[in-house]
Amino acid sequence: MDAMAILSIFVLSVFVGFEVVSKVSSTLHTPLMSGANAIHGVILVGAIIVADHSETNLELGLSLAAIVLATINMVGGFVVTDRMLEMFKGQKK
Amino acid sequence: MYDLIGLAAGIAFILALKGLSHPKTARRGNLIGAFGAGLATLVVFFYASPSVYGKAESSLPLNNLGWILGAIAVGLIIGVPAARKVEMTQMPQLVALFNGVGGGAAALVAIVEYLNLGSEATTAQVVFTVFTVIVGCVSFSGSIITFMKLQELMTTRPVVFPAGRFVIAATLASVIGVGGWVVSALGTTPLLILAALSLLFGVLFVLPVGGADVPIVISLLNAFTGLTVAASGYVLDSVLLIIAGTLVGASGTILTRLMADAMGRSLFGTLFGAFTAKPQDSSGVAEDRPVRSGSADDVAILLNYARRVVIVPGFGLAVAQAQHTVRELADLMISKGIDVAYGIHPVAGRMPGHMNVLLAEANVPYDQLVEMDEVNPTFGQTDVAIVIGANDVVNPAAKTTPGCPIYGMPILEVNNAANIIFLKRSMRPGFAGIENELLYDPKTMLLFGDAKSSLTKVVSALKAL
Numbered sequence: 176m177d178a179m180a181i182l183s184i185f186v187l188s189v190f191v192g193f194e195v196v197s198k199v200s201s202t203l204h205t206p207l208m209s210g211a212n213a214i215h216g217v218i219l220v221g222a223i224i225v226a227d228h229s230e231t232n233l234e235l236g237l238s239l240a241a242i243v244l245a246t247i248n249m250v251g252g253f254v255v256t257d258r259m260l261e262m263f264k265g266q267k268k
Numbered sequence: 269m270y271d272l273i274g275l276a277a278g279i280a281f282i283l284a285l286k287g288l289s290h291p292k293t294a295r296r297g298n299l300i301g302a303f304g305a306g307l308a309t310l311v312v313f314f315y316a317s318p319s320v321y322g323k324a325e326s327s328l329p330l331n332n333l334g335w336i337l338g339a340i341a342v343g344l345i346i347g348v349p350a351a352r353k354v355e356m357t358q359m360p361q362l363v364a365l366f367n368g369v370g371g372g373a374a375a376l377v378a379i380v381e382y383l384n385l386g387s388e389a390t391t392a393q394v395v396f397t398v399f400t401v402i403v404g405c406v407s408f409s410g411s412i413i414t415f416m417k418l419q420e421l422m423t424t425r426p427v428v429f430p431a432g433r434f435v436i437a438a439t440l441a442s443v444i445g446v447g448g449w450v451v452s453a454l455g456t457t458p459l460l461i462l463a464a465l466s467l468l469f470g471v472l473f474v475l476p477v478g479g480a481d482v483p484i485v486i487s488l489l490n491a492f493t494g495l496t497v498a499a500s501g502y503v504l505d506s507v508l509l510i511i512a513g514t515l516v517g518a519s520g521t522i523l524t525r526l527m528a529d530a531m532g533r534s535l536f537g538t539l540f541g542a543f544t545a546k547p548q549d550s551s552g553v554a555e556d557r558p559v560r561s562g563s564a565d566d567v568a569i570l571l572n573y574a575r576r577v578v579i580v581p582g583f584g585l586a587v588a589q590a591q592h593t594v595r596e597l598a599d600l601m602i603s604k605g606i607d608v609a610y611g612i613h614p615v616a617g618r619m620p621g622h623m624n625v626l627l628a629e630a631n632v633p634y635d636q637l638v639e640m641d642e643v644n645p646t647f648g649q650t651d652v653a654i655v656i657g658a659n660d661v662v663n664p665a666a667k668t669t670p671g672c673p674i675y676g677m678p679i680l681e682v683n684n685a686a687n688i689i690f691l692k693r694s695m696r697p698g699f700a701g702i703e704n705e706l707l708y709d710p711k712t713m714l715l716f717g718d719a720k721s722s723l724t725k726v727v728s729a730l731k732a733l
Contacts, residue, residue, distance in 0.1 A: 192518025204620035241376035246343020248370035254351035
């Protein structure tokens, strides 16, 4: 991909990221942080790609460790966020 | 097609963040995010990885498929039960830990990329890879320290050492220096030195941060991890990782600022405050001053004749698992015609919004939870303020003592109420480690003991009246 396209994606994503969370009540700060935290667990995709390309045992070992950590980050993150938000259900009618 | 699905996942993440910003849509937002992440992961297995860092496009099925699936299974076995079983009171440190492992994963991915970078790699790719190693390591070790602080495995007070600033500055300078060396030399040994220095920097960076400010740091490290994911996306030529990482980086930065504002802190003050603050002399003098302690009956009588009561819950309430008992007390007072509200400090508990989660768990009606700005003007008309396991968020030192670690943090002004009741386990200072003058105030009554058993006694005493 050429540099300009990547730069465009990056800059637009920055603005979207700023925009979507700019007006959020402090009540939701923790779940929002936790949810964002889970989203960066998609580094799992990157970990799988490098594992796929690994040729030496060292590379494979490091990649697999990355997969374990990324899975914990992603899945654990979404589960714990859901548990937090479950507490709010049925409220604020 | 592969990139199209990546784009769909990216959109899912935007909708997830958007949803998470509103109470009504928050849960759905989280599920959309989980769906996007699941989709993105699944797709990798059905499309050959593109050619990255000079390696040829791989073919299906993926190499090392069994290992990959096995590693994911291990991650699931560790991650899911941890997230399911954690007590809501300990949730902040779990979030910190999850963030740390995410940063660690990004750093490991970058190290593997680095080992593979051939002579064809562009300078930009090398720079981004090295950036990811540095920031991923900082995020990892920094998060581990925040975890240890929140879990109280180490002191929650700012850790300051002689010439701390210079040590930190020197470490940062050497990280950058070695980073440059790694970029130009492409050697494994320099890389390991770089990783070690970055880990050290993460530790040094978080140590001086006081307990009450830890959530801000977690949020900042969260944004850092997002950026590493975006940088990995550049090296691995994955639009999805760029979008997801940048979104988290940007929203995390804003969120960090919002949190800092809610706590009346500047980000700079949070990170470097411990080095500029004057040493406080809070120790010693205050210990043997007299305090007025009362019994559950005294408290019940005071409440019985009150017209308006504000309950100020703090982390101690959550530790004692007294959410349900406090609701029982509130319901009892309401049935006696007393006006009851909960005054919720934005950072009550250990993180912004943490207390709302804990009280919601006990089915406290949402409309009884009053935010700080609304409840503060009403303390003048409040007969009794009951402070349960809270300390720093009502400490007037935040207004009166420049240089103390919480100076400038907005507080719940319970000192304006006619009577103050503190339910405390001991005279131990709060999470920020500062003495609270309010405890010695003549209109303050202390009820010592575990919050839950104290409240149970108050409830039965109040019933008997």
